Amino acid sequence: MTNKNESSLFNFIQKHAAIGTWEFDIKLNTLQWSSETKRIHGLPTDYVPDVNSGLSFYKAGQNRDTITQLYTNCIEKHENFDVELQIIAATGDEKWVRSIGIPIIENKKCIKVQGSFQDINEKTLNTKTLAYKEQQLRKIFESAVVGMAIVDLKGNWIDVNKSLCKTFGYTKEEFEKFSLQDITHPEDTLIGRKSIIKMINGELEDFITEKRYICKEGKTISAMLYASIIRDDDDKPLHFVAQISNQTQIKKSNSEVIQLLETTKDQNKRLLNFAQIVSHNLRSHYSNLDMLLNILKVDLPETTKNEIFPLIELAVSNLGESLENLNEVAAINTNKDLKTVPINLLSHFNKALSTISALIIESKTVLQLNVDKTVCVMGVPAYIDSILLNFLTNAIRYKKPHKKAEIEISTYNEEKFVVLVIKDYGQGIDLKKHGEKLFGMYKTFHKHEDSRGLGLFITKNQVEAIGGKIKVESTVNESTTFNIYLRNDE
Amino acid sequence: MKVQPLIYTLETMSKVDVAYIIDDDPIFIFGAKRMMEISNFCNSFKVFKNGHEAITKLKTENLKEIDIPEIILLDINMPVMDGWEFLEEFSKLIFNKKITIYIVSSSIDPIDIKRAKRYENVSNYLVKPISVDALKNILKDI
Numbered sequence: 161m162t163n164k165n166e167s168s169l170f171n172f173i174q175k176h177a178a179i180g181t182w183e184f185d186i187k188l189n190t191l192q193w194s195s196e197t198k199r200i201h202g203l204p205t206d207y208v209p210d211v212n213s214g215l216s217f218y219k220a221g222q223n224r225d226t227i228t229q230l231y232t233n234c235i236e237k238h239e240n241f242d243v244e245l246q247i248i249a250a251t252g253d254e255k256w257v258r259s260i261g262i263p264i265i266e267n268k269k270c271i272k273v274q275g276s277f278q279d280i281n282e283k284t285l286n287t288k289t290l291a292y293k294e295q296q297l298r299k300i301f302e303s304a305v306v307g308m309a310i311v312d313l314k315g316n317w318i319d320v321n322k323s324l325c326k327t328f329g330y331t332k333e334e335f336e337k338f339s340l341q342d343i344t345h346p347e348d349t350l351i352g353r354k355s356i357i358k359m360i361n362g363e364l365e366d367f368i369t370e371k372r373y374i375c376k377e378g379k380t381i382s383a384m385l386y387a388s389i390i391r392d393d394d395d396k397p398l399h400f401v402a403q404i405s406n407q408t409q410i411k412k413s414n415s416e417v418i419q420l421l422e423t424t425k426d427q428n429k430r431l432l433n434f435a436q437i438v439s440h441n442l443r444s445h446y447s448n449l450d451m452l453l454n455i456l457k458v459d460l461p462e463t464t465k466n467e468i469f470p471l472i473e474l475a476v477s478n479l480g481e482s483l484e485n486l487n488e489v490a491a492i493n494t495n496k497d498l499k500t501v502p503i504n505l506l507s508h509f510n511k512a513l514s515t516i517s518a519l520i521i522e523s524k525t526v527l528q529l530n531v532d533k534t535v536c537v538m539g540v541p542a543y544i545d546s547i548l549l550n551f552l553t554n555a556i557r558y559k560k561p562h563k564k565a566e567i568e569i570s571t572y573n574e575e576k577f578v579v580l581v582i583k584d585y586g587q588g589i590d591l592k593k594h595g596e597k598l599f600g601m602y603k604t605f606h607k608h609e610d611s612r613g614l615g616l617f618i619t620k621n622q623v624e625a626i627g628g629k630i631k632v633e634s635t636v637n638e639s640t641t642f643n644i645y646l647r648n649d650e
Numbered sequence: 651m652k653v654q655p656l657i658y659t660l661e662t663m664s665k666v667d668v669a670y671i672i673d674d675d676p677i678f679i680f681g682a683k684r685m686m687e688i689s690n691f692c693n694s695f696k697v698f699k700n701g702h703e704a705i706t707k708l709k710t711e712n713l714k715e716i717d718i719p720e721i722i723l724l725d726i727n728m729p730v731m732d733g734w735e736f737l738e739e740f741s742k743l744i745f746n747k748k749i750t751i752y753i754v755s756s757s758i759d760p761i762d763i764k765r766a767k768r769y770e771n772v773s774n775y776l777v778k779p780i781s782v783d784a785l786k787n788i789l790k791d792i
Contacts, residue, residue: 440756443778444678444727444778446779447779448678451678451779455684458782459684491759
């Protein structure tokens, strides 16, 4: 076969199918390559090949050894060959080629070898990429944490992964003995049936549902089923891919959380009732006592002129104050939809200071107020007033005995907060001893006539109600610093 | 500018003819009666143990002028008919005399105080214990 003899159709086929031909004449020891064969090798059409140079294009090593062996076998043992190997073209590119060789026998002797030579580089590379991707997907399927299965349209398993085996307690072999329906909880077999029909009819691509299954030990498990469908090129459904994620533990924890929430709600409700009982019922008794004492003073003045009466009056008045405090606490905790507004800190400080001006003068308090007039926080005005008043009066009340009260007030910004720093050089608080109880109801740490532990408790509640928090540092007989985090107005 | 006298003498104040006390608490009733006497609050008063008793009286046909109160001191928490229910019923009635209602409750719950403001007939919310001063202030207002 010579180049001249190639018909134009044959040429066309060679070129477009990327298939060249070759022929080795043993007697003449000549090798002929068609122009397409030369093109695949990256050679010009006038190139004249010989056997050795022909083989030298194969990649050294396994590729070249294989073709040499096959070539030898073809001549000596009259064996056909059909092989896919890599060559290195004249251009230096590596290429996958398919080489076919057929011996031509005359008088039981091989006189020629004829064959084809095909460029299969692209196809091979694609196949290899596909194989790689297939391997990836297989790994994902096999090692996925979620249980996965490929199921045929009738619900029979095609493949299951390790996680599914673990979830249900069956081996892969055991799975083959039954279908997906067989391990579905009898009450849940109909769940998702409509979606499956829709998927088969091409109206739906995937769906998620919750279903119960029975595992090998007979235990019921709750699972999320995520099903999708694989179709062929004609959109004909082939099989389902099912992901079954065991939710039993999550569900259990979830129901525990819900139960806990219920209990908390219930307790909260009872607390609220309790607070209402305190504010209504106890207060009416207190007010009656107070009223009767006033009448007694008018109607029977002689019965009040003794040591006991003023003490009764004091006890009743203290009772009233305690009830008012309790009521305040209840009000903070029940007032959930607080409306906060921007509040200028400095002007509220000035207001608080004027309220306690007498106390400041009497205690000879030295106060450094370093709050910029532009600093604003979000809050409820009444709460801010009460918070400032409480910290200021505490700082003055718990000064070192026989010394002036010294207070330093400043602010700084931290994330979404304006941090109000109130530092006093007073008695300090032993935080190791009292830290946990510092903001508790009715805890007092100082021997002071006005000690009211409820103050800090209310203050803490008010700060928290407007989205803030309080941090405290203190050294006994040195100083106490309250860092009050208030939401900024941005 | 008229200078307000610092001490109100009883003679300068308008005195209430009839006052109703609607409250289920006998101690409060005892105290309120005595306070009214001390402050020379009214000529006479009627006591009702709950809203129902009071509304029944007010609904009486041909109620004598002398039985229609000028002031009602109304408690909130009562059996049978509480203060709020009484106010609902009361607002349906028409009198040819101005009746001022004061809620007198031991509740300091802001929700109650807010709710009281919704009623046109309610002139103020007094927190127990009531004092002679509070009664005198009422006389000043009406």
